[in-house]
Amino acid sequence: MQIRIQNLNKSFGRTVVCDNVNLQIASGELLALLGPSGSGKTSLLRVLAGLELPDSGSVHFDERDVTWADVRSRNIGFVFQHYALFAHMTVADNVAFGLTVLPASQRPSKKEIAERVAHLLDKVQLAPLAKRYPHQLSGGQRQRVALARALATQPKVLLLDEPFGALDAKVRKELRRWLRQIHHDMGVTSIFVTHDQEEALEVADRVVVMNAGRIEQVGTPNEVYEHPATPFVMEFLGDVNPLHPQGSATPTYVRPHQIEVLPAAPGSAAPQDGIAAIWKQTQVVGPYTYLEFQRSDSAQLIDVQLTRSEHEQLASRMPFAAGTPVWLRPTRVTEFVEAGAGI
């Protein structure tokens, strides 16, 4: 199912949550709505679901205008952050639920329901737990049941609102991979809301970056990360060091992993584009080392990210102590010329 959103506007009082949103989602695509808290991601998802009505604009599912269509007629599956499983039903009954409440004319036979549930539980690798109750499952397992339940009615569109938000980092990572796999196996058009950049970049075919109800940029994970359209996208997708003076008309940034650290012998000539700085502190986090420097010409701090081995090599040539002078040389700078894309 292809989705087309045209000139969509929606406000709650003075809060604009969809500001002239235009977006086309291809059939079978896995799309992430990414943005900070309050940027309107959930509101847009709810308009697509029919849980909120827009103030103006339209939503089409293929050629059908569903802008004012009832939730139930949209053929959508939902997964929310907080597993809304029925506590008194087994895993299998939870998955079967959407099918058992269909009108008799559309309801599959008991045998077909049992087969479909078994197939889905197999897909989400929970077949051995079919007879358990939700309280006997881990958080990750519950979300997998929620997904199987959402897919049971064979929706054309799957909407997921922070589906892994309540889970710990390791389980989240496992479920991301697994969501991608299931999505591609099932071929359903899927839209998921997240405020986690890494999650969006890792899972989605395309990412929609939202800010204050507006779409800042739509692109593949590589496009939005490597070629951010606006300073907002640059700053939201990963860490940055601003290199422009405050209020500058051409915002300029460098990412912490795109800076070389060079020794600054007293009186040595500045390397091209080198920024004079002094060492402040070093922090090792897993496989990376984060170094903090202070510019010599201002109080601005500049973060540099090195791999552990890059750092070991550097530190063997240049032991860092309070005030050690260095040259920082950006290897890639992104500059935004008057409302243009980053270059």
Ligand SMILES: Nc1ncnc2c1ncn2[C@@H]1O[C@H](COP(=O)(O)OP(=O)(O)OP(=O)(O)O)[C@@H](O)[C@H]1O
């Ligand atoms: N029913 C409502 N009534 C009034 N204001 C609302 C309503 N729903 C959302 N809002 C407001 O609209 C803005 C956008 O909310 P929304 O939930 O769409 O953002 P979000 O990007 O999904 O944020 P989060 O990641 O925190 O869920 C927020 O300021 C929120 O307080």
